[in-house]
Amino acid sequence: MVVLEYLFLFGRNPKLSYIELLSYFLSRNVNFAVVCFCEKAAIIKLQTDIDLDEIINNLGGTIKIAEILFCCNEASLEKNFNVACLYTGTSNKIVYSLETIGASSSIISYFQENFKKNEIKAVHKEIAPHTIAKSNKELLSFVVLKVGPLFYVARAVKFFDPHTFRERDISRPNIQPEIMSSIRLSRILINLAGVKPKARMLDPFCGIGTILQEALLLGYDVTGVDLNRKRTQKASENLNWVEKTYCVDSKWSVRQGDATKLSQYFPDDYFDFITTEPELGPLLKKAPTDREAEKTINDLQKLYKKFFTEASRVLKAKGRISIVIPRIRAKSTKTYRIDMDYILRETGFKSYNPTLKSNFEVKLPVFYKEQWHKIERLIYILEKA
Ligand SMILES: C[S@@+](CC[C@H](N)C(=O)[O-])C[C@H]1O[C@@H](n2cnc3c(N)ncnc32)[C@H](O)[C@@H]1O
Numbered sequence: 478m479v480v481l482e483y484l485f486l487f488g489r490n491p492k493l494s495y496i497e498l499l500s501y502f503l504s505r506n507v508n509f510a511v512v513c514f515c516e517k518a519a520i521i522k523l524q525t526d527i528d529l530d531e532i533i534n535n536l537g538g539t540i541k542i543a544e545i546l547f548c549c550n551e552a553s554l555e556k557n558f559n560v561a562c563l564y565t566g567t568s569n570k571i572v573y574s575l576e577t578i579g580a581s582s583s584i585i586s587y588f589q590e591n592f593k594k595n596e597i598k599a600v601h602k603e604i605a606p607h608t609i610a611k612s613n614k615e616l617l618s619f620v621v622l623k624v625g626p627l628f629y630v631a632r633a634v635k636f637f638d639p640h641t642f643r644e645r646d647i648s649r650p651n652i653q654p655e656i657m658s659s660i661r662l663s664r665i666l667i668n669l670a671g672v673k674p675k676a677r678m679l680d681p682f683c684g685i686g687t688i689l690q691e692a693l694l695l696g697y698d699v700t701g702v703d704l705n706r707k708r709t710q711k712a713s714e715n716l717n718w719v720e721k722t723y724c725v726d727s728k729w730s731v732r733q734g735d736a737t738k739l740s741q742y743f744p745d746d747y748f749d750f751i752t753t754e755p756e757l758g759p760l761l762k763k764a765p766t767d768r769e770a771e772k773t774i775n776d777l778q779k780l781y782k783k784f785f786t787e788a789s790r791v792l793k794a795k796g797r798i799s800i801v802i803p804r805i806r807a808k809s810t811k812t813y814r815i816d817m818d819y820i821l822r823e824t825g826f827k828s829y830n831p832t833l834k835s836n837f838e839v840k841l842p843v844f845y846k847e848q849w850h851k852i853e854r855l856i857y858i859l860e861k862a
Contacts, residue, residue, distance in 0.1 A: 479525045482548075484518055484620055484631040486541040486576070491517040493665055493843045493856060494538025500671035500831045500858075501536060513624050514837035516578055520545065520622070520629060533635040535695060537664030543620050543631035550626045558587040559594075563632065564617060569597050572616050574604040579623035588619065649690070650718050651711035656684050658754040659847070662801075663691040666752045669799040669858050671831055672697075675727070676749035679791070681736035681784065686712030688752055690719045693727050701731040702742070709733045737783035740790040747791050754801040756780060761851035763808075770807040777803065778815050785824035789861055797829060798859040802842065803852045814855075817842075821859065829860040 487494035495514050498521070502509045507527060512520040529542055547557045564571060571592075575585055585601060592599035604616055618633035642660040646652065658666075666688065667678070674696030680688045683701030685708055692699045693716060701716075703709050712731045719725065734742050736755070758773035765773070781802070788798060805813045821827060832839045842855035 480522050481525050482512060482520055482522050482545040482629075483529075484520050484541075484543040484545060484622060484629060485539050486518045486543065486620060486633075488538050488540045488637075488661075490538065490843070490845055492839050493669075493845060494536075495519050495837075496830075496832055496839055496841070496843065496858075497536060497538050497665045497668045499835060501532070501668045503831055504668075504671045504673050511835040511837050514835075514839075515622070515624055518578055518620070518622055519837070520624075529635045533637055534641075535664070536637070536668060537661045540637045541618065541620065541633045542635040543618075543633040545629055545631045548627055548629045551628065554584075554587060554628060557630070558591050561591060561630070563588065563591050563619070564595070564597060564599075566615055568615060570600075571597055572600045572602050572604070574602060574616070574618045576618070576620045577623075578620065580621045580628060584621050584628075645690075645719075648722075650714045651685050653685050653708075653711070655760055656708075658684070658687045658801075660687060660691060662754070662845075663688040663752075664695075666754070666799045666801070666856070667692050667695055667697070669831075669856070670750040670752055670797045671829075671858075672750045672797060677747065679739075679743075679748045679751045680753045681739060681751065681788070682753050682755040683712050683731060684708050684754075686715045686731065688754065689729065689731070690715055692752065693719055693725050693729055694723060696725075696727055698728040700729070700743075700748070702734040702736060702739070703731075704733070704735055706733045737780065737787060739784075739787035743791045745790050746793045748796060749793055750797045750799070751788055751792065752799045755784065757801070757803045757852055757854075758805070761805075764851065765805065765807055767807045767809050767811060767813075770805040770811075770813040773805060774813040774815060778820070781815060782820050782823065785820050785826060789825045792861050794861060796861045798826065798857070800857050800859070801845070801854045802857055803854055805852060812853075817855075817857065825862050826859040827862045829858045831858070 510522040549557045620631045622629045678692050678697045679700045681702045683703045689699045689701045709731045716729045830841050842857045845854045845856050
């Protein structure tokens with residue numbers, strides 16, 4: 478069996494995307510080894526029989542997968558570039574982009590020398606990954622990552638296409654921006670749970686069903702619950718649409734209900750995992766006062782404690798929860814947070830960290846903030862103890 482090294486280039490939140498990648502591999506029993514994780518990319522050893530198309534399409538946080546052409550120290554760069562096969566196509570005119578991470582952009586001169594030597598007219602241009610994903614022209618994309626004394630020179634082979642997410646976001650029957658999770662974050666959250674497809678997932682605060690629809694597309698059987706009946710109707714319409722548009726054959730159901738009464742609706746040990754962006758408190762247009770922030774956090778703390786108590790009943794043994802927990806910064810700049818240690822201790826959950834067994838551990842929870850969002854979020858992966 479041949480093993481190749483790939484560079485995974487991450488989007489806005491590299492830590493979260495790195496954990497997502499490892500969770501995804503673990504859930505699919507992919508044999509992998511992390512060579513390094515730094516700044517915004519990871520280098521991973523993988524078997525060649527892996528389906529890279531499936532990986533790039535299923536992940537929410539990886540924007541490029543690149544194959545490593547060579548790895549060397551600075552003294553050997555010229556020698557390696559001299560013999561490297563940077564372009565395997567037949568045209569003598571190409572357009573290429575180059576992304577450098579930790580390396581000086583002057584490394585481009587080695588690329589230019591190589592193309593000149595091979596009589597290829599190469600034009601360098603900054604090209605966004607989604608442009609390459611969409612383009613039917615031959616656009617090459619290289620990444621050079623410098624880690625310590627080593628340079629990894631890689632050629633991108635797969636590109637994340639955000640158009641498919643955007644298309645789905647605007648075409649589904651119902652959207653409600655003020656309460657819905659983003660498609661990208663939904664995908665990441667689902668993958669973070671690290672559970673095999675076909676498993677049974679619950680979103681107990683499902684809103685209009687963004688997390689549910691993405692889980693359905695990833696091959697899970699999904700159930701949604703929301704307190705608000707109108708939203709459960711909208712979620713059902715969205716899921717119906719996803720089922721027909723993408724011909725999925727997994728099962729789904731949505732019901733009006735309370736996330737603090739889950740054991741009234743479902744048997745014990747029923748779900749394999751829960752993925753959710755729960756109630757986050759009132760919509761904030763500006764930073765709240767200390768009093769407002771404290772009240773919101775106290776209310777949410779009570780809601781979450783009840784929800785976790787019920788979750789521990791309806792989840793199977795070792796069932797996971799991937800969840801967004803808010804943190805509020807008041808006008809005074811003081812930060813108000815949920816006491817998760819207390820909730821987890823009281824309800825029988827512990828933190829699960831898929832990076833623990835790799836050589837590059839990332840601490841959980843991971844901080845996450847959308848620029849436009851007033852609430853800061855912490856992303857947890859938990860396991861029923
Ligand atoms: C941030 S939104 C959920 C977004 C959703 N996860 C998605 O995929 O788009 C939070 C939802 O929690 C619901 N909610 C609030 N309290 C609840 C409770 N006790 N039980 C169930 N749902 C609740 C709200 O009606 C709202 O739709």
